[in-house]
Amino acid sequence: MVITGNFRLHCRAVLVICAALCVCACGRGEQPAVQSTAKAAPASPPPQAAPPARPVVVMPRPPELKALPIVLEQGAAVYGERCGNCHGLDGISGGTIPDLRFMNADTHLGFLDIVLGGSHSDNGMPGFAEVMTESDANAVHAYIISRARETYTGD
Numbered sequence: 001m002v003i004t005g006n007f008r009l010h011c012r013a014v015l016v017i018c019a020a021l022c023v024c025a026c027g028r029g030e031q032p033a034v035q036s037t038a039k040a041a042p043a044s045p046p047p048q049a050a051p052p053a054r055p056v057v058v059m060p061r062p063p064e065l066k067a068l069p070i071v072l073e074q075g076a077a078v079y080g081e082r083c084g085n086c087h088g089l090d091g092i093s094g095g096t097i098p099d100l101r102f103m104n105a106d107t108h109l110g111f112l113d114i115v116l117g118g119s120h121s122d123n124g125m126p127g128f129a130e131v132m133t134e135s136d137a138n139a140v141h142a143y144i145i146s147r148a149r150e151t152y153t154g155d
């Protein structure tokens with residue numbers, strides 16, 4: 001058999017194509033391995049923003065309590081009937097409407113003006129003069145003070 005130049009050229013071409021195919025195949029075969037190594041590397045935790053500081057609400061010192069137990073009972077009943085729906089049952093508010101245990105000295109002083117006189121009615125706090133006596137309002141005030149004193153942890 002005579003090996004012609006043409007045949008040699010043909011063989012070389014085939015070899016080159018084979019080599020090229022091999023490089024391509026090997027290259028492709030390696031790619032997933034490289035990717036999986038990258039995936040296995042431990043991911044660094046994303047940077048986290050500091051949580052927003054929550055305002056600390058300190059309960060003002062409640063006034064002295066000068067009410068008989070029977071008055072506190074009356075106040076608890078009136079509170080449950082007239083105030084609890086908005087200010088929270090048992091005198092504990094969910095937070096949107098003021099928790100009356102946290103009233104400050106000025107609010108204690110103005111209590112009857114607010115509750116009977118309706119001095120905060122523009123802000124959604126109705127006046128109750130038509131449905132409550134002053135004795136009822138004072139009893140509710142005493143009840144709220146007693147709830148505040150049960151909760152107060154200061155001096």
Ligand code: HEC
Pocket residue numbers: 078079082083084085086087097098100102103104107111114115120123124125126128140
């Ligand atoms: C319809 C809902 C509603 C009812 C019922 C209600 N309140 Fe209020 N009350 C409010 C709202 C709203 C405010 C907040 C008003 C403001 O920001 O000025 C408020 C505020 C107050 C304040 C002022 C608190 C502070 O720290 O500034 C007092 C005192 C108060 N209420 C007492 C009472 C009492 C006592 C009763 C029951 C007799 C009562 N409220 C019933 C809605 C209500």
